Amino acid sequence: MKQYLKLDEWNIIEEGFNPENNEISESIFSLGNGFMGQRANFEEEYSGNSLQGSYIAGVYFPDKTRVGWWKNGYPEYFAKVLNSTNWIGINIVIDGESLNLGECEVKNFTRILHMKEGYLERAFNAILKNGKEIRVNSKRFISMARNEIGTIKYSISPINFDGCIEITPYLDGDIINKDSNYDEKFWLEVLKGVKPYEGYVMLKTKKLDFNICSYMRFDITKNGEKLNTSIDTFQKDKYISNTAKIDCCKNDEIVVYKYVANTSSRYYDIDTLREVTEDLSLQAQNAGFQTLFEEQVKAWDEKWTHSDIIIKGDVEAQQAIRFNIFQLNQTYTGQDERLNIGPKGFTGEKYGGSTYWDTEAYCLPFYLSTAEEKVSKNLLLYRYKQLDKAIENAEKLGFTNGSALYPMVTMNGEECHNEWEITFEEIHRNGAIAYGIYNYVNYTGDKSYLGEYGLDVLVGISRFWAQRVNFSTGKNKYVMLGVTGPNEYENNVNNNWYTNTIATWTLEYTIDVINYLKENDIKRFNELENKLNISPEELENWQHIIENMYYPEDKNLGVFLQQDGYMDKEQVLVKDLDSKHLPLNQKWSWDRILRSCFIKQADVLQGLYFLEDRYNIDTVKRNFEFYEPRTVHESSLSPCIHTILASKIGNVEKAYEMYLRTARLDLDNYNNDTCDGCHTTSMAGTWMAFVQGFGGLRVKNDKLILNPLIPDQWEGYSFKVMYRGSLLKVDVTSNNIDINNETDKEVLLSIYDKNYTIKGYETLNIRR
Structure with a gap:
């Protein structure tokens, strides 16, 4: 654990520049507005460790899967939200020497994320190798009021010299994703253009034909007066820049105002994309930094009012x-x-920027309670509109009759994850999507959603569960074999309690929804009955599974077993592990992890969180006190569930520990x-x-x-x-x-x- 940020109620503050922390800070100080995002990379050149990151929502690339050997059903690609045009760049040269925080002496460095107003500020003094010192202050934000606009105010002051400062705002589309499987660059140039004080770069993806355009404009002031100095323009592949050379005296203040519009063909026709982007950037420049900033403060004030x-x-x-x-x-x-x-x-780039079950299980409650109803509804519609793909995904694995297996990782509904134990086994994700429908309807009271969209999805998921189980004559019960539960430190197990439980809950909920529609909207039910070919025999089969599912349990301990054979493992508590072994995923072999009793994240406890009304407080307490001491919390999704359950059973001390x-x-x-x-x-x-x-x-x-x-x-x-x-x-x-x-x-x-x-x-x- 590295704690280097100052404590402050409204700001994230970094004082002093430590290059070892830079990539961490680039993540923490990131900005976004739902349509684009930007890591906290420096505007000026930097030769130290950095993960350049500029992202446009929904623009992705199907990067070819890289595996040692191929298995039937493996996705051909891993979808990745692309690192797109670097729009923030402003290179600075002082009397022939570049400003580079990796090569000069840095003093009085501060980086502040102003969360209340929604902007990033950075200030520092730099002493270059030639002995010249400058003071820099930069402010930037991505507009919450104008989806396509990013704005920078970059100020430079000579401290101990008179001389020439060269300022080069640029756009650079010749970038690469750090996580590219084959070190491939994913962009092709479409158009570019540059003239004094403005320029643009338009790119398209090598596959899928996403087009993006970035158009920059800028103004320069000296001691508050706007300059109209001569500009040198430059362009090369996927890159344009302007360079202004400004003579300065000690303590002069030079300010660059950079206005950039970033657009994509997801929202505008390709044929008009450049013109639209040019116009949006001009509107931003005409509004000016102060007006844009006031809009930003107002938009964030509205966000904080509700959340x-x-x-x-x-x-x-x-x-x-x-x-x-x-x-x-x-x-x-x-x-x-x-x-x-x-x-x-x-x-950042990890996980490809794709959708996981995290959305339904963890994100939906936040938006249900802090935003208007349509926001959370749109999260559900995302899955509804990908139902056909979920059915295709199931068909690839041998399922029939409209069975739907939603992907573990996706951008367009196709599965694009290629670790076999997750792609093929971590099927509990289907249950989270069904639960998301229940959660939305239960919270909002919008029962019309069930007939309009919900039942289609629920029937597809239920058909998958009904085909995924098999009847064990030895147990005289239905069982679920070869799965991975939320605890990914167990693979290819039989009868994961959570997976079995969420499967039968889904069947029950689907039957409940069918009965609700029969009673309250028979016309719509009849339409869906014909469309989905729902039969009484199918519902009887579901009910038989519900009544005869096997759930592993240790009656002596009074706990649900995470899966068959869990108690065959050596039972060691996390507190008894030498700290040198943690985190396990960085210190132990995978074989050793799989044979251990240690748990990555809530598994049985995930089910007790979702379905708490089924279990009395003593049951929750026994299971919590058994599983939490065996949990290493090496998933970021783990402590929150433990906080909720610890609160429920009255263990406030543990709840606070997990909350922090x-x-x-x-x-x-x-x-x-x-x-x-x-x-x-x-x-x-x-x-x-x-x-x-x-x-x-x-x-x-x-x-x-x-x-x-x-x-x-x-x-x-x-x-x-x-x-x-x-x-x-x-x-x-x-x-x-x-x-x-x-x-x-x-x-x-x-x-x-x-x-x-x-x-x-x-x-x-x-x-x-």
Whole structure:
């Protein structure tokens, strides 16, 4: 764990430049707006370790799979959101010497992520090898008000000399993904053009024909006065630049304002893409930096109005939760149902920027409670519109009759993950997608979704489960063989408890939805019955599976077994491991990990989280106290589930420990992997840990439930929840709970098992 960032309630602050931390900081200080993202790379040249990252949402490349040998059903490619045109570049040359923080002396370095206003600021003094010192301050943001616009204000001042400063703003499309399987560059040039104070680069992918265009414009001022100096233009393959040479005196301030529009053919016709991008950049330049900045502050104020969480008395926890919320809000906005959320968001290349089951299991609750209904609905529609591909994926593995297996990793609905134990075995992901439908309908009350979209998906998934099980004559039960559960430190196991459980739950829920539609919308049900060819015999078969599924259990211990044979393993607790062995995934062989009892993330506990209403508190407690000590939490998705369950059973100390771990996972680099991107979907889990854990938020029988508890480390906290058209602010201290309805819509609540009704603009006070 590396803790080098200052604690602050609203800002992420790095003081002093340590090149060893640079790639970590590039991830942490990333910016985005749901349509594009940018790692916190330097504008000027840098020869040290860096992962250049500029990303355009939904623009990806099918990078050819790289495996040692081929298996039937292997995907041919791994989809990757592409590292696209480097639009932030501004090279600086001082009297013939380049400004390069990897080669000069750096003093007074600060990097600040201003989360409240949504911008990145960096300042430093640099002493070059020729002895000349300059002061630099840069501010940049990606506009939350204008989807295509990124803006930079870059200021340079000579400290101890008079001389010439060369400034070269540029666009560079000749880039490569660091994770390219065969070191291939994925872009081809389409067009480029350059003239003084502006220029553009238009590229297309070698496959799939995505086109992107970046158009830059810039202004230069000297001591506040706009310059109209002569410009040298330059272009080469996929690259354009302008160079201005400016004579300066000591303490002069030269400021470059760079305005860039980044667009893609996902939103504009290829034939008009360049013209549209040119116009958008001109609009941004005409508006000017200050106006764009004011728009940014206003847009972020609206985001924080609906999603802020306040923690009193614990700056470490306060900073962390706001950082997580900030990254979530700039990763996904819900404006485009074709987009989804990658595990690293816009902060790095790992996992390809593709969609995993993380979205339904961890991200959906955040957007349900902090954004308007259509945002979370669009996450579900993403899967609905890929149902045909899910059926194709299942067919490739031998399933029939409309069975649907949603991919573990995807951009367009096709499976593109190529580790066999995940691609073919980690099928529990299907259950998370079904649960996502339930979660959305249960929270929003939008039951119309079931007839319009939901049942199609549920039937496809249920048909997969019904064909994936087989009947064991020895056990006289249905079993599920050769799977990998959420705990990826177990492969090819039989009867993973969670997978078996979520499978039968899906069958039950699908039957419930069918019965609901029969009773409430028979016309629509009849249409779906014919369309999907649902028969009574099929439903009877599902019911037989539900009633006769096998679930591994140790009755002596009173716990559900993670899978058959789990107790055959040597039972060692994590606390008894020498710390030199951790993290296991970096210190042990895979063979040793697979033979151990250690658990990567919540597995049985994942099921107890999803389906908590099925199990009494004693059952949850026994399973938690058995499995948590065996869990190494080497998945970023692990601590949040443990926080929620620890809160549920009243273990507030453990809940706080797990909360800090999930909340500060990236800020403190817990797993030594923040350099390749932040754990964006885990950040949604952090929100869950807080609101569902400490806040006790649930929705049951169309009623919002709160059961708040408070760690000893906190003086109090507050969070906001959007629920069926209302916005509630919940304030919790050791003595009081205040709930303020900030809208005119009445809300029915249950708090500590007592019912209340809060009228519009009313505040409810409860003594604890």
